[in-house]
Amino acid sequence: MKNFVRALCACVLSTAALLPQAASAQGTQVARVAFAGMAYAGDAASLETRFPFSRQYEKRVEAADTRVDAQIRAAIGKSAPRHFEVLPGLIDELKGRDQALVTSLVINSETVSVETFGPLRKLFVLIRGQALFFDFKTQTVIRSYPLSFAYIDVFDREPTQDDMLARVRSVYEGAAGKPGIFARYAEVLADATIPTQVSRFLKVTDVTVSDAVAASLPAYLKDSPGVAQTWAADMVSEAISTRAGVPIIPYTKGYAVGNVFPMRVSDGTVFNLKLPEPDYAISVDLTNVKKVQFGQAAAGSSFIYGTFATVKVQLPGMGTPYMDSSFKNGETKVVPATQTFVDDFPAYYDSWNALFRRVAEAMAGKDQAAWLKAAASAPDIQTQLLKTKEMIEQCK
Structure with a gap:
């Protein structure tokens, strides 16, 4: 439960624009959002099959006595959202509110492939995700901003599992001066807005x-x-x-049934979020x-x-x-x-x-x-x- 609380707190950070509350003596409204951390889209039963390298990367980071969510929070700290406030509160604090907004970095797909060209091996890594905002009370997706990062490397031999995992790490954390998935998520949050009224999808x-x-x-x-x-x-x-x-709204062919978007937080907690009709x-x-x-x-x-x-x-x-x-x-x-x-x-x-x-x-x-x-x-x-x-x- 503690791990789940930490994960959901991470998700709130991205969604801060979604929860309007009074914030100043002048009477202005500042949106507040809870950060729930990193999550994976789709059927939870096939998680290890669909995201093998991302899950290995996540476990190695935790084995080094740190957390992926902490890295995401650090990235957000360097590029704070301009239109809302990120709350560090616990998920239990969201219960009972008229509107409790949450954000999460949701990983949609992982591609790690090796192709042979004569004596050379081309390693291609692509991670696609989204900065997802949802209402915790109604379990409904409010908005989503897609993002991705690709990495290509060439070897004169067959790349090892460690070679591939090292490139996956670069995709998440950044490489060659380019922001990785974590930083890109923070950049999206920096400019993201929460509508004062229901927007169209x-x-x-x-x-x-x-x-x-x-x-x-x-x-x-x-x-x-x-x-x-x-x-x-x-x-x-x-x-x-x-x-x-x-x-x-995310394209959901293959894992959305009944217009429901399954999402599994890295600690194992599953949300089945409702997708609005476009x-x-x-x-x-x-x-x-x-x-x-x-x-x-x-x-x-x-x-x-x-x-x-x-x-x-x-x-x-x-x-x-x-x-x-x-x-x-x-x-x-x-x-x-x-x-x-x-x-x-x-x-x-x-x-x-x-x-x-x-x-x-x-x-x-x-x-x-x-x-x-x-x-x-x-x-x-x-x-x-x-x-x-x-x-x-x-x-x-």
């Missing part, structure tokens, strides 16, 4: 991945049903949340990829990696969308003549990321006119984006 609800796109994906994204769709939904959700500055639905269709050589010299060859997608934003069940357009994007990659083995997926991944980042920035009202002129298929894309921007404002 946005969610990626439908994802389609064509056979051509699936063929370009690495094995870890296509070995199991639904993994590629979840990968695409998370990529789109994070782009929109980050670039448009809006929370977004007011606005985003559907994404990854339609194609294309690799085109456009230059060659003695030093090597240049390629354009093109990605193609259709994005639709609409009211669920309604016929007239806010936005409905296909987009294309190309990113260049130079392959040295001495390079025998070429992994195309990182270049495609960069192209996908850039495509959805630019779409999200356009949705937020940022100038992407030059790119849209060549990239968007809809002749009235600017009109569509104006309507979409107004919709985005309703979700903040």
Whole structure:
């Protein structure tokens, strides 16, 4: 029970923006949120299978006489939330309140893969998560901000378990001067806001991945049903949340049953949170990829990696969308003549990321006119984006 209390106190820290209470003699209201620590999304029974390296990392940190939650609190201390106050209170103190808001760093997925390219081994680590806010009393998700961190390393041998675990640690704690998952969670909290009234909800609800796109994906994204769709939904959700500055309901295909979001805190306590119905639905269709050589010299060859997608934003069940357009994007990659083995997926991944980042920035009202002129298929894309921007404002 003590471990659970500590974990939930950690979650409150991120959710501080959600619990308004009187805070000053001038009568201003400061939101207060309880921090419940790090948690894992999905079925608790498959936790060790779905997050093997994250769980090993967490256990090693605890064996060193510290806690993951303490590291998260330290990160929050360096980048304190501007719009709410983080409470150190116990979870029991939340019981009986009209509104008791909690935040948690929820880990959605863990990818640790090794691919062989001739004599080389490429290690890829990707952790995706979210800064989740929920009402403790009603057990309802209020808002969520997705986040992620990827790490790539190359070995001239097969990486060991310790090699992989060391890179997972870097993903959580940061590497090469880049903030890791803990710091990114703190950064999200620093800017997160809690609405004074019920806001409207946005969610990626439908994802389609064509056979051509699936063929370009690495094995870890296509070995199991639904993994590629979840990968695409998370990529789109994070782009929109980050670039448009809006929370977004997590994509839950695969572990949400009856619109319930299971969440297991690291001490073993399970929450079954209710997900709100989205007011606005985003559907994404990854339609194609294309690799085109456009230059060659003695030093090597240049390629354009093109990605193609259709994005639709609409009211669920309604016929007239806010936005409905296909987009294309190309990113260049130079392959040295001495390079025998070429992994195309990182270049495609960069192209996908850039495509959805630019779409999200356009949705937020940022100038992407030059790119849209060549990239968007809809002749009235600017009109569509104006309507979409107004919709985005309703979700903040």
